[in-house]
Amino acid sequence: MSNAPLTLYLAAPRGFCAGVDRAIKIVEMALEKWGAPVYVRHEIVHNKFVVDGLRDKGAVFVEELSECPDDRPVIFSAHGVPKSVPSAAQARNMVYVDATCPLVSKVHIEAQRHADNGLQMVMIGHAGHPETVGTMGQLPEGEVLLVETPDDVATLDVRDPARLAYVTQTTLSVDDTADIVAALQARFPAIVGPHKEDICYATTNRQEAVKAMAPKCDAMLVVGAPNSSNSKRLVEVGARAGCAYAQLVQRADDIDWRALDGITSVGITAGASAPEVLINEVIDAFRARYDVTTELVETAVENVEFKVPRVLREPA
Structure with missing residues (x-):
């Protein structure tokens, strides 16, 4: 038949994508340079097949820096980490490599620049996603407000409606994000957007x-x-x-x-x-x-x- x-x-x-390619290469090169084990904080990228393959080569995946020994290199995942993580690694004199995607790092730099200019940040993203946690963790607690839907915009409690900026997670739906941005602009006409689209x-x-x-x-x-x-x-x-x-x-x-x-x-x-x-x-x-x-x-x-x-x- x-x-x-x-x-x-x-x-x-x-x-x-290029950021994922680079992150995987970073783990492989770290294993070549320092030998196994190399610790990785959070899955380097969100794919079980990739993570299992790197684990077989000697990568150890953990969720927190506290699970890593002082004397082995640690790699931060492509999603980015709060500022407190590299600070803690430095305090422990650890060798660390940051595999944060450069396009996520761009959002981190942007958030810091707006904060330096006295603007409160609104982040469009998914609560609990490591990229959102990392970006919000670039600034002190309470400086970044999270919105996930256009409805969330209505309940935002901001310090000063005239001094706001927004950033977004890099992996969102372009159309959904446009709806949330429209809601933000309608409620806060003075809100400052990214210089160039944050969605990668x-x-x-x-x-x-x-x-x-x-x-x-x-x-x-x-x-x-x-x-x-x-x-x-x-x-x-x-x-x-x-x-x-x-x-x-x-x-x-x-x-x-x-x-x-x-x-x-x-x-x-x-x-x-x-x-x-x-x-x-x-x-x-x-x-x-x-x-x-x-x-x-x-x-x-x-x-x-x-x-x-x-x-x-x-x-x-």
């Missing part, structure tokens, strides 16, 4: 590709982790852009084949922390069940590269 025909639309760009190029590009792909597909799969903010946003963007079934899968084993019964086209994309090997695994799973034709839906070409910190480029 021959397999039913199926068109697989592959979003481009998809998968790894990779998040924006992956969402644009999904918007272009979604109307063509009966179903859409996003390869990514359940704790990955940018991956979860891709599922929402796909559903909103007209795809009837949009689902997050960590790997091919997670595909719900019954839900895909009778479909003729599937869109595939991946969050910024999902490696290409997992995307290929999903494509192979479809090839095993269908007569597959693939089509690329390309909306941007990325050639961004970030250097690793100098300490890793110097000989041990």
Whole structure:
């Protein structure tokens, strides 16, 4: 019996971004330079496959600096950390490497600059996400107010409506964030926005590709982790852009084949922390069940590269 025909639309760009690439490289280079174990505070990027692979090479993942010994190097994850973390590492004379994505660091610098100018900060982000915790932790307690939805704007209790600025998490939905910004500007006309959009190029590009792909597909799969903010946003963007079934899968084993019964086209994309090997695994799973034709839906070409910190480029 021959397999039913199926068109697989592959979003481009998809998968790894420059910040994730750099963060993984930092852990690998630290292991080469100092040997195992190297400690990593929080998952270096939100992907179990990547984390497990680095753990096999000798990385030890912990949630807090207090779990690290003084005499082994520690790496801070790509999501960024509150200022108190490097301060604590310095106080303990630890060797540490900051793998914070440069585009997250840009938001940190921005928040500090606004605070130096006497402005109170509003952060658009998800409570408890490590990136939000890290950005809010750049300033003293109470200096950054968090909003997650347009409704939150109505209840904001600010010091001075004329002295406000906002920053955003880099992995949000572009459209949702625009709604929150509009609510902030309506209530606080003097609020100062970022010099350049805080949502990073990779998040924006992956969402644009999904918007272009979604109307063509009966179903859409996003390869990514359940704790990955940018991956979860891709599922929402796909559903909103007209795809009837949009689902997050960590790997091919997670595909719900019954839900895909009778479909003729599937869109595939991946969050910024999902490696290409997992995307290929999903494509192979479809090839095993269908007569597959693939089509690329390309909306941007990325050639961004970030250097690793100098300490890793110097000989041990």
